[in-house]
Each structure stands twice: as structure tokens, then as C-alpha cells.
Amino acid sequence: MLAAARCIVYRDLLLAVRRRSDVMTTLLFFVIVVSLFPLGVGPEPELLRAIGPGVIWVAALLASMLGLGRLFEADHADGTLEQLALGGAPLGVVVCAKALAHWLATGLPLVLVAPLLALQYGLPAPLYAVLALSLLLGTPVLSLIGAIGAALTLGLRGGGVLLALLVLPLFVPVLVLGAGAVEMAAAGIGGQAQLLLLAAMLVAAAAFAPWAIAAALRISLE
């Protein structure tokens, strides 16, 4: 069972390396959107510091939406998804591995590059760690919740737009808590409460999302 999960993570990462453009689009989109705001609103340090965490979090959220449509689409089109469903491992484990690989390929780069981008907003130094930590806890939740939407809209025409409409409202709590953690830390109150809530959301999503994803995939496969 674990061997199958490892194999799927390995396969998806290998495919991500072979098709670097897909991963790079997500990352470049994030970099460009975050960089556009200082250019648009002007170099007011106070204003930039105030909007920084929110802008970075919204950009991360939209960037992680970009790759979601492809999460099961390619496997569905070439028939590998049927083989995964018929494999020796339970579908819940399979989708867990796929969501993990998706996060490693598209979510983790965002976490790593975010502190660098935050320099443009002149955030005080201690906040970089809080920002990175909030993204580290929040982006896997986005991948897991997004995977439910991707599984539900699999094979539908115009699935991409529907996926955004389905999933974006569900991303709201993650956004509020993630950006809130950084803002609280900036106000000197400390963002521990928000970070702990984010961690709790991650645990809950990791526990329940795989069942929902597997059930949605079974419906889409029929």
C-alpha cells in the first residue's frame, strides 16, 4: 500500500520534471501577480506593508488553482486513472499520494519563493518566517480541497471555470487564517492562534479529503 503511494509520488514528480512548463507557469504566475501590486499601488511603505500579507496569500491561492484542473485530467484521458482505481491499493491512498505530489510540485515552490517576494512589501524581518510557515500549513489544505473539486469536475465541459466556482469559496477560511496570522504577527500580538487553527485544518483535511476525493472520482469514472 505504501509502496504504491511512493510509486505514485515518484511517477507524478517525474512527470512534473519532464513537463517543467506546467510547474513553471504556476510559479511565474505567483511571482508576477505579487510583483504587479507594488507597481500598481505605488511605493507607499505603510500601504504596502498593510496589504502585503493579503496580496501574497490571494496570489498563492489563485496560483494553486491553476494546476488543479490537470490533477486528474491527464490520467483520466490516457486511461491511467482506471488502472489506478483497479490497482492493488485503496483509491483513498492513491489520491492522497497524488495530492501530495501535486503539492510538492506546485505548492512547495510557492512557500519557498514567498519570503523573497515579500521583500517588495518591506515587511519586517520576523514576519518572513510567519508568512512562510502560514503558507507551509495552508497550501497543502488548498491542494487537498482543490483535489475534491478537480475530482468532481473531471470530464465535464468547461470544468475549469466550474472548478474555480466550487473551490474558491472553500478556500476562504484558509485565506482568512493565513493572511490573518501574518497580520497579527505584524501587530505584535503573534499569529500562533491562526497558525494552530491552520494546522488543525490541515490535519482535518488530510483525514477526510481523501475519502471525498475517492468517492468523487468513482462517480466521475462511471
Next chain:
Amino acid sequence: MLEARDLQCERGGRALFRNLSFSAKGGELLRVAGPNGSGKTSLLRILCGLLTPAAGEVRWHGAPIQSLKEEYARDLVYLGHAPAVKDDLTASENLDIACRLAGRAAAPESIREALRSFGVPEAPLLRRLSQGQRRRAALARLMLSAPVPLWLLDEPFSALDAQGIELLKSLVLEHLKRGGAAVFTTHQDPGLAATQVLELG
């Protein structure tokens, strides 16, 4: 081994077939024939558990397949319409991963051997190969699935040349000789002596 009872399948509100019953023992080959849209693929998907029949049930060694789940999945190989290979991987990577996901890791030598007998080059990415070669890369899985008792093959002879058809036929015959069962769909008779022919539609 495999037993279908009163199967009924509905697609888009139309009944494709009803009251379909048959069984296949070890060493038996079942050919599902019929025109396009007669439900051949749907029947195969029901047999492997991807599709739930509108009525009836499929039993494996006497137990309903819904209750066996992964246990049943480990006992079958399903080759669908889509070749289930990744264009961005090489033929040997594809084969290696497919075997590991099915829970039967194969040694590198046997993978090389299987690809060689199907005449598929190992090194290039599959996107650089022709449609027929990709089909062969997918079929090479059968060679590494020898101990699996049930083979479900959907149109296995499409996009294959004469030599490929002969190779596949000999693989299926060997499988039957080992005591395995096989079900395959086709609209033309490939000249493979089937124990039973199910005519749909």
C-alpha cells in the same frame, strides 16, 4: 471462477443489455462480440468493477466483487480502450510503474525482455513513438502479468499489425494453458478459438 448473473446495463436511459448471464472457468476464453454501441466496453467495465450494473451481479470464486474490492483487483488485469501509458515516460518506466502499482513489481530484466519481444524501443519517450508502438508498450504488460488469473481485454487487436496480433494470440493461449481465464471484446473474429461467444445487441 468468474460468474455473471442477470446483468443489466443502462447508458443514457437506454438498456444496452439485460438478463445477461454467463460464467468462465479456468482455461476458458470468452469473446464478447457485437456492433459499435452494443455495450461491449460497458460489459467489460462492469466485469472489472469500474461500472455498477443496473441489476445483477458479478461473482469471483463465488463472492460478489463489491465485497472483495482490492482482493479482486489484484486477481485481474484490465486493458481498456485507452492504452494507459504516459507519453512523457519511456516504455520501460511505464511498464515498471504499471507493474508496481498493480502490486507486482517486475525485475528490470523481465521488463526489458517483455519490451524486446513486443519490439518496443526502451529509451525514447513514448510521445516519440507511433500509435501502434504505444499500443504494443501497453500490451507488454500482459507478458509480466502471467500469474494473474483473469485477463479482461477491450479491443486488444486494434491498431496492431499482423505480427503483433500473432504475438498477442500466443500470449492469450499460453495464459489459458496455465489455467487462467480471459474475456475480450472485438467486432471482427481474430481467429482465436473462443470457448464461448457472447453476442450483444
